[in-house]
Amino acid sequence: MQHAETDYLIIGSGTAGLAFADTLIAESGAHVTIVDRHGRPGGHWNDAYPFVTLHQPSAFYGVNSMELGSGRIDTLGLNQGMAELASGPEISGYFDQVMRHRLLPSGRVRYHPLCDYLGEGRFESLLSGEHTQVRVRGKVVDARYYSPSVPSTHKPRFAVGEGARMIPPNALPGLASTCGAGEVPRRFVVLGAGKTAMDTCIWLVQSGASPDAITWVVPRDSWLINRATTQNGPAFFHEAIGNQADQMEAFAQASSVDDLFLRLEACGALLRIDPARMPTMFHLATVSPAEVEVLRGIRNVVRLGRVQALAADHMLLDGGRVDVQPATLYVDCTASAVDFRPTQPIFQEGKIVLQMLRLPQPAFSAALTAYVEAHYEDDAQKNRLCGSVPFPATPADYPRSMAASMRNQFLWGQEEGLRRWVRESRLDGFGKLMASAARDDAAKQAVIARLREQAQAAMANLPRLLRA
Structure with a gap:
């Protein structure tokens, strides 16, 4: 048996694991060891169907330190007029570059592909059968908790x-x-x-x-979410931020879950x-x-x-x-892309269980979790700032998910360093877009003011929707 030491042992080199590792080495001097059953980084993207693409723009997916895509606006096809969507092969290649050109060259990351984590800091090589025992000075990071099931590897239930x-x-x-x-x-x-x-x-x-x-x-x-409302480029300010304000107004005025979704459809947020x-x-x-x-x-x-x-x-x-x-x-196509496990505290004794902090952004959520881990000492404080957001399965689940997500956003705004990191993070969908609005641009400032006003009204009405 081999022996090793590390500060953080990350189980899983998919989107969440790599986004966490990337921000952690940027914000601390920690040493990181990554273990994964796949032969290449990228997690489930290694098993994805060839014609898969991201749901939302490439611009806010991946790791914080490295751009994904070129910022292109598609001129043809069903995504015409909107920001490019990276394909599965592009994402797999991107994560390979993240590992080879960002993480490993730092000198503080060790990567063990084709290895099965056995628990208690021990993993086994799938090729040789050799075991390695790792002494973890900090925490074990479980980046697999919400790992999706993909068609090529799941077993049908019929x-x-x-x-x-x-x-x-x-x-x-x-x-x-x-x-x-x-x-x-x-x-x-x-x-x-x-x-x-x-x-x-x-x-x-x-x-x-x-x-x-x-x-x-x-x-x-x-x-379904209308992709037109998820664009984060400067040219889409009114479509994106204006629609965010429309959505908050829907939450503020809805009398029931059905009424909420019909309002979200009416304002173009849902299809x-x-x-x-x-x-x-x-x-x-x-x-x-x-x-x-x-x-x-x-x-x-x-x-x-x-x-x-x-x-x-x-x-x-x-x-x-x-x-x-x-x-x-x-x-x-019956494999579920979402594992509807119950939420649990993200920061626990000796481990971190990566979960969603803002829907539907796993990369941003994992990176922010790493920032909080690097800059805060007390697990209770960390969990206060990083409340896990339940993934919705039905329309009735959505108000609870939004309430948790909005609570997190409010708390981040109260912490100066965290607020600055979110604003500067490329993984944050709309923070930079709002910050880029010139103070003398009356039209954009009016949209931002309306968003803030309606967000407060939405928070006031969410308890009513939760009861309904």
């Missing part, structure tokens, strides 16, 4: 009968090389209602499949695919209006609950049987 052909979305781009001549499927059943299923349906249509050749199994309809249905799911998936239009073109939508079993010629769902045409390909 039976797949003989003759039923099912693949993860990862395999779609290679169909021409894996199928024989004349055997490439022409009909598809996409299983799942989340962002992965939406991406898959859109990819199929844009790759040439007829919308009428796609059957989409949707257990629950979802509210839904079928305007005739009131969605019962809200996982913060973010799309463009153009993507919604593509999805509305898929008319064969099955709403009979979850899949129970697949056969070559039919599928069984909670609500009954649906016949399937011969040679149809099932695409499994």
Whole structure:
């Protein structure tokens, strides 16, 4: 057995683990050891389907010290007119650069890929089986608590009968090389209602499949964030900050959760695919209006609950049987990108459990957690500043999540150093945008004043929404 020492042992080299490590070495003299089962940094991005992209602009994703993307505005496609969205391969390459050009050259980071953490400071090499015992002078950092499940690695919770052909979305781009001549499927059943299923349906249509050749199994309809309101470039000030003020007004005036979501839809913050249905799911998936239009073109939508079993010629769902045409390909998009674990204190004795501090920004949340760890001594004070924000599953969960997120934002504003770090952080979506507004720009200052006024009113009304 080998032995090593470190100040912080980080379990997981995905977005949260790397964002935490990056800020910690920038704000302290700590030594960091990172352990991960993957062979490359980036966590679940190593297993993502080839056509995946970020939900929101590249400009505020990744680690604080290194830009992701070029700041380009897309001129073509379904994201036209908005900030670029890094693709899965781009993100994997970016995190590899973060490790090789930022973390390791610091001389204070040790990285152990293809290693399984066993607990109690011990990990095992998956290649050699050799164990290493690490003496941790500071804390163990669990960066896996909210790790997503991805289609290529998860196990479906339903039976797949003989003759039923099912693949993860990862395999779609290679169909021409894996199928024989004349055997490439022409009909598809996409299983799942989340962002992965939406991406898959859109990819199929844009790759040439007829919308009428796609059957989409949707257990629950979802509210969606309008990507147009998440832009953080100077050219989008009024769309972004103005819409933030609109959202706060919706929270301030809503009398119920349904009323809240209808108000958020009316101001352009939220979208839904079928305007005739009131969605019962809200996982913060973010799309463009153009993507919604593509999805509305898929008319064969099955709403009979979850899949129970697949056969070559039919599928069984909670609500009954649906016949399937011969040679149809099932695409499994049922893996959940969100692990709905209960929140817990982030700072605990001997460990840190990374969780969300602001929705839906895991990179910003992990980096801010590292800043607080580096600059505050008492765990009670750290937990006061870093209250974990529960991830919503349904619309009814959202007011509680917003209340926790807004409470954090208020407390950060009371701490001078923390307030300055947030304002200067590239991972903060809108702080720099607001700070860049010239004091003599009356129009922008009026928007900021309205945002602050409505945020106070929203906080006053949130207890009513929580009771409702």
